[in-house]
Amino acid sequence: MLQVLLDAIVLGCSYALMAVGLNMVYGLLRIIHVAHAALYTLGAYVGLYCLLNLSQSLWISLFVGALFSAIVGVLMYRIIYSPALTAPRYVPLIAGAGVFIASQELFRLLAGPYPYSFDAHFQFLSIMTPNLRVTETQMLMITFMVVAFLCLFILINKTNLGLMWRACTQDMELAASSGININLIIAINFMIGSALAGSAGILMALYRNSVFPTMGAMVSYKAFVVIVLGGFGSIPGAAIAGIILAIAESFLGMVPIFNLPREAIAFLVMILVLMFKPKGLFGR
Amino acid sequence: MTFGYILSIATFASIYAILILGLNILTGYTKQVSLGHAAFFAIGAYTQALLITKAGLTFWSALPLTILLSMIIGVVMGLPSLRVSDDFLVLTTIGLNFIVMGITEYFDFFGGAMGIIGITMPTIGGKSIGTTGYFLITLSFLLLTICICYLFSKTWGRLAMEATGEDEDAAQSLGINTSIYKMYAFALSSTFTGLAGVLWAHSIGSVFPRNFSFEMSVLFLSMLVFGGLGTIRGAVFGAFVLYILPEFFRFIENYRMLVYGGMLAMIVILQPNGILGRGGLLDRCILRLVKKKAETQEIS
Amino acid sequence: MHLEIGEEKSGNSGNIVDVKILTLKNVKKHFEGLRAVDGVDLTLNKGEILGLIGPNGAGKTTLLNTISGLLMPDDGSIMFKDRDITLLPAFKRAKLGIARTFQIAKPFSLLTAEENVLVGMGCKLHGNISSLFKNCRKKEILQKADEIINLIGLSDSKNQLASSLPIGLLRKLEIGRALATAPSLLLLDEPASGLNNQERNELAELVEKIRKLGISIILIEHTMSFVMNLSDRIVVLHRGNTIAEGTPQEVANDPLVIEVYLGTKGVKYAS
Numbered sequence: 004m005l006q007v008l009l010d011a012i013v014l015g016c017s018y019a020l021m022a023v024g025l026n027m028v029y030g031l032l033r034i035i036h037v038a039h040a041a042l043y044t045l046g047a048y049v050g051l052y053c054l055l056n057l058s059q060s061l062w063i064s065l066f067v068g069a070l071f072s073a074i075v076g077v078l079m080y081r082i083i084y085s086p087a088l089t090a091p092r093y094v095p096l097i098a099g100a101g102v103f104i105a106s107q108e109l110f111r112l113l114a115g116p117y118p119y120s121f122d123a124h125f126q127f128l129s130i131m132t133p134n135l136r137v138t139e140t141q142m143l144m145i146t147f148m149v150v151a152f153l154c155l156f157i158l159i160n161k162t163n164l165g166l167m168w169r170a171c172t173q174d175m176e177l178a179a180s181s182g183i184n185i186n187l188i189i190a191i192n193f194m195i196g197s198a199l200a201g202s203a204g205i206l207m208a209l210y211r212n213s214v215f216p217t218m219g220a221m222v223s224y225k226a227f228v229v230i231v232l233g234g235f236g237s238i239p240g241a242a243i244a245g246i247i248l249a250i251a252e253s254f255l256g257m258v259p260i261f262n263l264p265r266e267a268i269a270f271l272v273m274i275l276v277l278m279f280k281p282k283g284l285f286g287r
Numbered sequence: 288m289t290f291g292y293i294l295s296i297a298t299f300a301s302i303y304a305i306l307i308l309g310l311n312i313l314t315g316y317t318k319q320v321s322l323g324h325a326a327f328f329a330i331g332a333y334t335q336a337l338l339i340t341k342a343g344l345t346f347w348s349a350l351p352l353t354i355l356l357s358m359i360i361g362v363v364m365g366l367p368s369l370r371v372s373d374d375f376l377v378l379t380t381i382g383l384n385f386i387v388m389g390i391t392e393y394f395d396f397f398g399g400a401m402g403i404i405g406i407t408m409p410t411i412g413g414k415s416i417g418t419t420g421y422f423l424i425t426l427s428f429l430l431l432t433i434c435i436c437y438l439f440s441k442t443w444g445r446l447a448m449e450a451t452g453e454d455e456d457a458a459q460s461l462g463i464n465t466s467i468y469k470m471y472a473f474a475l476s477s478t479f480t481g482l483a484g485v486l487w488a489h490s491i492g493s494v495f496p497r498n499f500s501f502e503m504s505v506l507f508l509s510m511l512v513f514g515g516l517g518t519i520r521g522a523v524f525g526a527f528v529l530y531i532l533p534e535f536f537r538f539i540e541n542y543r544m545l546v547y548g549g550m551l552a553m554i555v556i557l558q559p560n561g562i563l564g565r566g567g568l569l570d571r572c573i574l575r576l577v578k579k580k581a582e583t584q585e586i587s
Numbered sequence: 588m589h590l591e592i593g594e595e596k597s598g599n600s601g602n603i604v605d606v607k608i609l610t611l612k613n614v615k616k617h618f619e620g621l622r623a624v625d626g627v628d629l630t631l632n633k634g635e636i637l638g639l640i641g642p643n644g645a646g647k648t649t650l651l652n653t654i655s656g657l658l659m660p661d662d663g664s665i666m667f668k669d670r671d672i673t674l675l676p677a678f679k680r681a682k683l684g685i686a687r688t689f690q691i692a693k694p695f696s697l698l699t700a701e702e703n704v705l706v707g708m709g710c711k712l713h714g715n716i717s718s719l720f721k722n723c724r725k726k727e728i729l730q731k732a733d734e735i736i737n738l739i740g741l742s743d744s745k746n747q748l749a750s751s752l753p754i755g756l757l758r759k760l761e762i763g764r765a766l767a768t769a770p771s772l773l774l775l776d777e778p779a780s781g782l783n784n785q786e787r788n789e790l791a792e793l794v795e796k797i798r799k800l801g802i803s804i805i806l807i808e809h810t811m812s813f814v815m816n817l818s819d820r821i822v823v824l825h826r827g828n829t830i831a832e833g834t835p836q837e838v839a840n841d842p843l844v845i846e847v848y849l850g851t852k853g854v855k856y857a858s
Contacts, residue, residue: 035374087556093320094559096377097512098552100322104505105548112545220501224385227378267389270382277371277379443709444719450695450706456657457693461768462681462710471719517697565697566748 005135011253012246013141013210016148019245020203021222022229023155023238024076024196030172030236031192032088037099038079039200040223041106046072046201047208047218048114051121061123061209068205069198076197077190103223110216118215121208140210147206151199152242158195159238168192172236224266228273234283244284248272291418295490296534298422301429302486304526307510308436308519309479314508315517316445317472318452319368320377323384324507326364327477329499331357331484333391336403336494346409346489353485354478361477362470369466384501392496402495406488425486432479436519439475448472449517502544509551515564524563606633607666608772608803609654614663616649623649625827626663631772636794636804638818638835640811642847645824647807648690651774654805655687656680667772681710686770688761690777690807696750700741700760703749704732707767732767739763739793755786762793766802773797775806779813787813815839 021043028036050068058064083102087095128146130137159165170178171188179185207222208214229248233240251272252265263271276284310324321327334356338349367379391397408421416424439445450458451465458465488494506529514525533543560567611629615622624646631637639647652658654665656677664673672680686707695703705723708731712718736745739759744752749760758778765773775794779787787810794817798804808814814821821838823831831841838844 033374035377083552083556090556090559091318092373093314093318094555096320096374097508097555100505101509101548101551101553101555103548104502105545105552108542108545108548112542224381227381231375231378263393264385264389267386267393270385274367274379274382274386277375278367279370281370281372281375438722439719441722441724442719443705443712443721443723446698446702446706446709446723447713447718449698449702453695453697454693456677457689457695458706459657459677460655460681460687460689461707461764462678462713463706464676464678464714467714471716475719560697566750 011250013144015246015249016144017203017207018225018229019242020199021226022241024200025226026230026241027196034095038102040219042072042197042200043204044219046204047214050205051214061125069201072201073194073198076193080193107216118213120212144206228269231273232284294422298425300527300530301425302483303530304523305432306480306483307522307526309476311522313472313476316448321380322504323380325499325503326384326387327480328484330360331481332488332494335485335488336406339406357481358474358478361473365473368469388496404493406492509547515561515567521561521563608633610666612664614660622827636818638814638821639807641824646827684771686765686768687774692757694749699746701745703764704767707764710768735763754781773802773804779810
């Protein structure tokens with residue numbers, strides 16, 4: 004039981020890391036960033052390439068993967084979202100979905116449809132007791148998430164940059180007229196969110212020991228569910244809801260009547276939440 | 288390229304055109320973006336398949352039942368749209384797609400992952416009609432759908448739907464009960480989509496859960512956006528072009544989703560009104576031509 | 588302090604009938620501690636043009652929204668033609684005869700100008716299931732739409748998509764669309780903003796024409812000359828409260844109004 008819970012928490016970390024980027028973009032631009040999933044897969048592939056060709060170190064591949072995702076994330080904003088900001092609201096949404104689908108195919112064509120294994124050797128803490136096994140990878144994921152969210156929390160609440168970011172989420176025009184470089188803020192926003200998505204991709208690739216073109220799909224659908232549960236635009240909400248969702252999926256899947264596929268359960272929960280609490284469970 | 292092959296392409300293109308006309312009412316008129324229309328398609332196809340194989344009905348006797356049921360389920364699936372803002376409706380429709388796929392895959396009643404097979408071709412007067420006959424049936428349903436959609440585009444209902452889609456506050460201030468029109472749109476849309484599902488189930492002869500995946504929903508939306516949101520000509524054009532092109536250029540088959548995805552993004556950013564939509568590419572070209580003509584006449 | 592508009596007003600007031608078409612009692616609307624509208628009483632007579640002025644953030648648009656039903660008041664009651672409409676949703680109020688325009692023009696951009704007007708004409712039918720079958724392009728309906736389009740002066744561009752119209756025409760189109768619902772009360776939210784002088788004069792003529800149709804009007808406007816010339820009566824809102832009410836002259840000479848709102852502008856206007 005404890006083991007199931009632990010596995011669920013690890014899974015929840017990846018949901019949360021994905022959802023936080025989505026939530027940051029939604030909080031700032033009111034766009035549902037469907038193409039976010041592409042960055043998760045991209046991070047995993049770049050990390051794998053790095054590991055196979057450049058260096059044996061997981062840390063370097065994690066860094067390079069996150070960096071690549073961050074750059075591509077900003078490019079995505081410049082190319083597909085920024086021209087569509089004044090257009091009707093379905094435009095950025097459909098454009099994002101298009102890029103997402105295209106990216107999956109691009110990965111398949113470039114790297115082939117088959118999964119690659121992701122073997123990295125690294126030293127990290129682990130717990131091995133008869134009742135509970137926390138592998139190094141699992142420990143790494145949990146630590147990474149905790150550190151990432153703490154940094155983000157400090158960045159947003161304690162720094163000048165965070166203040167500007169919060170001002171932009173309140174009112175973009177007002178922020179711009181009070182001298183904040185909103186393009187810079189949006190770019191940083193995309194950079195951070197994308198880097199987190201990329202690192203989530205690498206960590207999950209490490210955890211599952213596989214990298215494949217459609218790996219981003221499921222986790223990104225889950226991330227949608229998470230931002231609904233956690234409340235739109237709320238960053239701590241995303242962290243909590245990510246873990247809650249993963250736990251709920253794992254345990255509901257054990258009950259015979261809920262013997263539906265995990266994503267069906269997740270979306271069912273999402274729709275019910277949207278119906279009864281349209282602003283999300285922890286929404287402001 | 289044999290006659291039979293062309294016939295089957297034409298049949299499927301017509302089926303997709305019916306489906307896209309249905310999607311057009313929902314996404315083109317009330318701007319409720321559906322990225323889960325494969326679910327509505329699945330409901331038509333599965334209902335018909337069950338009525339034929341389990342209840343022993345024929346094509347003609349099952350058809351009205353299926354269409355009625357599609358409409359009802361469509362309205363039920365549309366209920367979240369009353370509570371959810373437009374951004375999150377998209378997530379809801381994606382969710383519906385996965386839920387419907389999950390249900391068909393995991394319950395034996397729907398045949399599970401093995402699907403339902405043995406959906407026979409319709410007969411007329413006890414005689415099998417063959418692929419040519421079936422194409423003619425599909426074509427006449429397409430023409431019927433186009434006629435209904437054309438007549439509908441002249442009604443108050445379409446105006447109210449478009450008003451709802453563009454600005455709910457403004458629509459309300461003109462006496463439009465926006466919730467009701469969203470439901471009407473779901474009802475009409477799922478009716479036509481259900482009809483497409485029925486025709487599709489019979490022409491394939493079987494239904495499987497993976498026929499109705501999220502990728503299909505993306506394809507449907509691409510067809511509509513490519514042709515032009517909110518127009519009949521755009522919907523039919525989009526369905527035909529995007530279905531037929533990859534069939535004739537088999538070598539793109541491998542890149543199909545890449546091309547669709549990329550095109551969807553490009554078209555919607557550069558030409559939000561599609562190729563044949565209002566204020567779309569064609570409209571603007573014509574406008575430019577007319578202007579040029581007028582200018583040359585002035586000069587001469 | 589002398590206002591020229593005085594004579595003109597007395598000529599117009601003949602249209603006003605002493606029948607209350609709209610009565611607001613103690614209407615309140617708060618947003619998380621911000622008292623946008625804080626206990627406003629207001630009456631409107633049939634055929635009257637009421638100017639609603641006040642500095643930015645005074646609660647004018649919020650008040651208008653509570654009348655049109657876009658917002659539900661937190662407290663108080665709204666009576667329209669002897670009927671309590673406090674809890675009615677916006678679309679039902681529209682059917683009863685309250686029409687409005689928006690501060691930021693909200694045309695249906697993918698419909699032609701004519702179709703925009705048609706949407707308004709369907710007001711009474713909208714929502715009915717028969718609206719899905721009834722043709723809206725019958726000859727007599729189009730004729731009636733033409734009358735409205737001529738009234739607002741848009742006949743040249745009636746077949747253009749609303750997205751291609753300039754702001755001046757959009758303002759008129761919005762008014763035409765509202766008129767098409769056959770209202771007895773028209774709420775105009777800053778109809779002259781973004782217009783040049785000529786367009787503003789045309790708009791003033793249009794408002795006069797509308798008044799002659801027997802439609803009561805509540806007009807929010809920042810352009811002083813525009814609102815002072817058109818209105819029979821002015822209500823000044825400040826921080827959600829009514830601080831002055833009366834004829835344009837009375838309000839323009841009210842020291843409190845000059846102090847809190849008109850400021851230098853008011854002095855300039857009055858001199």
